[in-house]
Amino acid sequence: MTSQRRIVIPIYPGVTHLDFTGPHQFFSRTPGVEVVVASAGGRPIETQGLTFANLADPDDLTACDVLCVPGGMGCLDAAEDEPFINAIRRLAETAQYVTSVCTGSLILGAAGLLKGRRAACHWAWRDLLPLFGAVPDSARIVRDDNIITGGGVTAGIDFALTVIAALFDDETAQIAQLTLEYAPEPPFNAGRPETAPTSIREHVLADMAEVQETRYRQAENIAARLR
C-alpha cells in the first residue's frame, strides 16, 4: 500500500471551473488520494454561475504531493496577487509534481517555476508563456521532468489520467477512466484552431481580440517584476 497522497488545487476569482472540476473528479475517485481545493482565506469562489464553498486556506497547508493550478480569465490577476503566488511557490517546493491546466501555466510562470521549461497552455494564451521564460508546447499534455501541464480546459481530463499514472501506475489511471466512462466522442472536430472551420476560429479570435492587448501588457508587467 502506498501512503495517502495529497493533491492541492488553489483556485481564485475568475477560474474556469472545468479546469479543476474535471481533474478533481478523477483524483477524488482514486484510492489513496486526498484532494484539497484552496482559495485565499478559504473564501468561497463564485465563477461562471457556480459557487464553491468550504475551501481550505493555502496558509494552513504545509505540503502537498501534487500542486495543480487551474486557469481562467482571472489567471493574470491571480498572478499579481502576491500572497497567492507566494503560497504557490511555497507549496511547489514541497511537491513531487508541479502541474497546471489551461492558463494555470501562466500562474506557474509568474511564480518563476517555468524558466527554461516546456509547458502547455490554452491555445489562445500560449504566446504569453515566453514572457515567463517558458517554452510553449502545443501538445495536449506536456511533461518536463516533474512539471506536468495540460492544454485548454478539457485537456484537464487527459491530464488527470497522466498525473494519476505518474503518481501510481497505468492500471490505477485506467480504473478511473472506466469508472468515469471516459471514451470521448466529440460530435464535431472543432476543438483546436488547426481543425476548426475557419469561420469558427475567426469568431473565437474576434471575441478574444478585445482583451488580447490588455492581457499581453499585464503579463509583461508581471514578468518584468519577476526578473
Next chain:
Amino acid sequence: MTSQRRIVIPIYPGVTHLDFTGPHQFFSRTPGVEVVVASAGGRPIETQGLTFANLADPDDLTACDVLCVPGGMGCLDAAEDEPFINAIRRLAETAQYVTSVCTGSLILGAAGLLKGRRAACHWAWRDLLPLFGAVPDSARIVRDDNIITGGGVTAGIDFALTVIAALFDDETAQIAQLTLEYAPEPPFNAGRPETAPTSIREHVLADMAEVQETRYRQAENIAARLR
C-alpha cells in the same frame, strides 16, 4: 437574436459533480443561455469533497427550456424523494428538451418520463433502465424525440455539444468546443468495458458488486410504486 434560453440542472446529495460541471461549463459559455443549478430548498450540496452553494430552489422555478438531470451514487435516493421527483416532472412538462447525463436517466425513468423511450446511462447501471420502461442504448449520446441522454459522467461533455447544437446550431456548439479546447486525447483506451483490459473491467465490477444487488432492489421498489 434568439431570446434567452434557460437550462435547469437539479442536483442532490451523492450527485457526481463532473456529470453537471462538464455540461455547465459548456452551457454557461454559450451566449443566450441562462444556467440555473437547483437543489431541494436551495441547500448547498457537498459531494466528493466539493461544496456547491448559492443554489436555486426548484420550487421557485416555473419553467425551463432544457431540464438536465445529472447522475451519481445518490441517484436512486433522489428518485425516492417525492418533492424532488415532482419538481422534475413539473419542469419536464415545460421543457423543450428533457435530458440527463449518466445515471440521471434513472431519475427521469423514476419520474415516469422514459416509458418506451431509448436512453443512455452509465454502462454499469444501464441494466436498471428497463425497470422504468426505458430501452437501454449503449450509445454515448441517445436522442429519442425531445429526450437527449448521455452515457457515464464524461459523456456529459459530448452531450452538452449535442444539446447546444439542438438548441441553436452546429456553429454555436463548435464555438464552445474551440473555446474550451475540446480535442480529447485519452492516454489510455480503457473508457468502455468493451475496450478496457479484462483485469481493469473485473476490478471495477468487483468494486461495484457490493452495491449491485441493493440498488437493483431499490430500483425495483421505485418502479413498483410508479406502476
